[in-house]
Amino acid sequence: MTEPNGGPAVWQGGTVWLTGLPSAGKTTLALGLAERLRADGHRVQVLDGDELRAALSAELGFSKEDRDTNVRRVGYVAGLLAAHGVTVLAPVIAPYAVSRAAVRDLHAARGVPYLEVHVATSVETCADRDVKGLYAKQAAGDLRGLTGVDDPYEAPVDPDLRLATEELTVEESIQRLRALLTERGLS
């Protein structure tokens, strides 16, 4: 989508939300995708779940209500950025369908594309990876409310893309993400 006169490419902004369990691979895919998109001249912002929580929701906990509020805040920021031509990648658990629907609605109200991607990694695989040691803590009784274990995860019923990561390499998953963006006019 480079300008015919050779000027800088102007891309349509949009939000790609990567929802899934802790250690599902959301951040790995977001960072890999971000790198490719930047190389093609996209403005890209990865909204890291932990950083956003610290910046916008430090006082919130992990009740359903607080998780919902946090997801809506991330969604609000994503929508603002996407409306200015940024490709926003949000690797954020977002366990509740109602929260994700609210973020989708917010984007629709702004006229900004929103794509929901389910990073569908089984809880067994996630617990094996355990990037942040959360599954081990939960098993040891040092943590309660771990999404997918003793806290709900409502898997998307009809996501824009579902990545069965246990059957795909990271590279293949990123290729599918790029294909989705191209299909929707975002890449």
Place this chain on the structure above:
Amino acid sequence: MTEPNGGPAVWQGGTVWLTGLPSAGKTTLALGLAERLRADGHRVQVLDGDELRAALSAELGFSKEDRDTNVRRVGYVAGLLAAHGVTVLAPVIAPYAVSRAAVRDLHAARGVPYLEVHVATSVETCADRDVKGLYAKQAAGDLRGLTGVDDPYEAPVDPDLRLATEELTVEESIQRLRALLTERGLS
């Protein structure tokens, strides 16, 4: 700063924070400036104080700590947008110097320009205008903690620009804002 080949203009993003008392004229100036900048091809985002509070800080009140948290959140969002080439206008009271300094530091850490503008309207004039009826409510005893009346306002000691709005027309104030942006390479 239009591209030599006639492609779309690419502007340096940055944040212009308009601090001042309620009814000082912050939003009027931000909206007026936004209109001019958009006409010149800038991507502009006005971060309205009330909207941002609802979106990011609904649970916060108006204590010093809560006001500080809210201002830092708005600053975080402003920094994200400005880093992607957006000219962000934040007509937000931001009564405490320490909060404004934190926002300035956050922008410096991102390498993004930050300009502090003091919309210096006297409390008497603000109370006369009373756009939202807050001064009347406070006088009637129905509201406590009104900035500049019974809650602190720490006027900037060394702002990038101070607008003595009672001696200037709105048009003149906007011209001074534009001159500041041009001087700093933002317009």
